[in-house]
Amino acid sequence: MSKPNRFEKIVNIKNKKVNFEFEFIDTYVTGVMLKGTEIKSIREGKVSLTEAYCMFLDGELYIRQMHIAPYSMAASYNHVAVRDRKLLLKKKELEKLETKSAEKGLAIIPVRIFINDRGKAKLEIALARGKKTHDKRQDLKEKDAKRELQRMAFD
Known part of the structure; x- marks a missing residue:
């Protein structure tokens, strides 16, 4: 008889925008410094990344505006829903990100948060450049064309 996995519920919350x-x-996968009840709320899937962004403070990378809902079963020792949380990366990765993010037009944004197989909360971040409106329209055209081809293939 196999031992049941404690972390069977799959948590994979994406920032769709x-x-x-x-x-x-x-893209990088980072660890996140969390308080006790925050990880429990993440396991319940009560996280929002829509307004979140990353920034450097004193040579360390932090995520801001990530909303983790208060844990419903906690009595008085609950966490603050929106606060700065430190991201855990290797020193070389931090230095590389800091130099690249200083360039004009580049930002560090959270893409998704998930629980790995060891039960740790991990955050996938990306060094990204904002798209122009014509790029967005081009992406929509490509998406529509791909959908149309799939529709024709099934007919």
Whole structure:
């Protein structure tokens, strides 16, 4: 008889606007420093990345405006829903990101948050450049064309 996995519920919360608004240059998977009840709320899937962004403070990378709802079962020791949370990366990756993000037009944005197989919360971030409106229209045209080809293939 196999041992049941404690982390069977799959948590994979994506920031859906990001693919439409930005063009990805590099992606990284980072750890997040969390308080006790925050990880429990993440496991319940109560996280919002829509307004979140990353920035450097004193040489360290932080995520801002990520909303983690208060844990419903916590009595008085609950966490603050929106606060700055430190991201855990290797020193070389931090230095590379800091130099590249200083370039004009580049930003560090959260793409998705998930729970890995060891039960740790991980955040996927991307170094990205904002798309122009004509790029967005081109993406929509390509998406429609691909959908039309699939429709013809099934007929």
